[in-house]
Amino acid sequence: MKLTVKLQDHSYPIFIERHALEHVADFLDPHRKYVIVTDDGVPARWVDLLQSQLSDARVITFPCGEANKSLATYESVMEQVISSHLTRKDAIIALGGGVVGDLAGFVAATYMRGIDFYNIPTTVLSQVDSSVGGKVAIDMAGYKNIVGAFHQPKAVLIDPETLSTLDQRQVSSGLVEALKMGLILDERLVELFEQEPLDLDTIIARSIDLKRAIVENDEKENGQRAILNFGHTIGHAIESAYHDVPYYHGECVGMGMLFFLPDPTLRARVQRILERLRIPATPAYDPKALRAFVEHDKKGQGDSVRAIVVDHAGTCRIEPMTYDQIETILERSPYEK
Numbered sequence: 367m368k369l370t371v372k373l374q375d376h377s378y379p380i381f382i383e384r385h386a387l388e389h390v391a392d393f394l395d396p397h398r399k400y401v402i403v404t405d406d407g408v409p410a411r412w413v414d415l416l417q418s419q420l421s422d423a424r425v426i427t428f429p430c431g432e433a434n435k436s437l438a439t440y441e442s443v444m445e446q447v448i449s450s451h452l453t454r455k456d457a458i459i460a461l462g463g464g465v466v467g468d469l470a471g472f473v474a475a476t477y478m479r480g481i482d483f484y485n486i487p488t489t490v491l492s493q494v495d496s497s498v499g500g501k502v503a504i505d506m507a508g509y510k511n512i513v514g515a516f517h518q519p520k521a522v523l524i525d526p527e528t529l530s531t532l533d534q535r536q537v538s539s540g541l542v543e544a545l546k547m548g549l550i551l552d553e554r555l556v557e558l559f560e561q562e563p564l565d566l567d568t569i570i571a572r573s574i575d576l577k578r579a580i581v582e583n584d585e586k587e588n589g590q591r592a593i594l595n596f597g598h599t600i601g602h603a604i605e606s607a608y609h610d611v612p613y614y615h616g617e618c619v620g621m622g623m624l625f626f627l628p629d630p631t632l633r634a635r636v637q638r639i640l641e642r643l644r645i646p647a648t649p650a651y652d653p654k655a656l657r658a659f660v661e662h663d664k665k666g667q668g669d670s671v672r673a674i675v676v677d678h679a680g681t682c683r684i685e686p687m688t689y690d691q692i693e694t695i696l697e698r699s700p701y702e703k
């Protein structure tokens with residue numbers, strides 16, 4: 367399947383195909399010079415498979431985990447890119463999950479003021495969401511994605527076969543971003559989460575297509591794209607506050623979504639899906655401490671933040687909320703008994 371993200375001057379394809387990684391020459395020029403950026407959580411078989419099909423591709427590997435979406439890792443990868451003598455004609459390939467895509471994309475966005483970048487996502491989270499849309503970033507001073515850019519990939523290559531080497535926790539965490547997409551835009555996608563067994567390929571294709579449409583309408587998040595942040599306002603705060611617990615990003619988004627589902631019936635429905643995915647419950651937290659992290663949200667506007675609220679599955683609204691309102695929301699448990 368091929369989808370196209372249609373943008374003013376940098377449209378790009380999203381290829382979704384099982385075993386696509388076995389014939390990359392059909393999707394990108396194998397004779398171009400590349401640097402493949404990956405992390406040590408990506409199995410060697412995917413890295414070797416990609417590298418073996420390219421005539422000139424050095425591999426740069428950094429340690430996996432959100433803690434490495436950092437300035438130090440950025441500097442280390444950038445130094446290696448510089449020593450590889452990439453020119454503006456060459457390109458970077460991100461092979462991995464959301465952290466790899468965000469970091470490699472940010473390197474590509476800033477090296478020589480921007481070179482081409484291909485995204486080959488190998489986790490559910492990156493295949494259903496983060497590989498498309500051009501948000502590239504690193505974390506700094508304890509805040510998520512606080513330094514970054516919009517830098518769209520030249521192409522995205524999704525091979526669901528790469529998910530076969532993921533552990534269940536990674537799969538579930540990534541699926542939360544697809545559930546988010548369903549809750550804000552498409553109830554049929556939410557229903558897919560209530561079927562047994564889960565149809566992963568359909569969930570991926572449906573989710574990334576919804577993302578494509580949003581990015582086409584609002585590439586730089588001047589309006590509607592903000593809805594993709596459903597669950598992230600408090601989710602990012604939990605992720606930042608509990609970075610030593612290592613919750614996965616999707617787990618935090620799952621926790622964060624529950625606070626913005628005012629209808630108890632829908633909240634209980636989502637809670638059931640999250641339990642089935644084994645998403646951990648929100649840890650005990652200090653509302654004031656989480657509020658402090660929310661105050662640095664990129665959707666912040668003075669003394670308020672644009673919160674995303676889902677009243678009915680498949681639709682959502684953007685509601686400006688003061689930080690006092692956020693603190694009040696945080697004071698109440700989001701769970702239905």
Ligand SMILES: O=C(O)C(=O)C[C@@H](O)[C@H](O)[C@H](O)COP(=O)(O)O
Pocket residue numbers: 495496498499501510511543587591594595598664
């Ligand atoms: O692409 C977007 O836009 C999103 O908001 C997708 C999010 O799921 C993703 O986690 C994103 O990186 C968060 O964006 P941020 O602007 O809050 O850093």
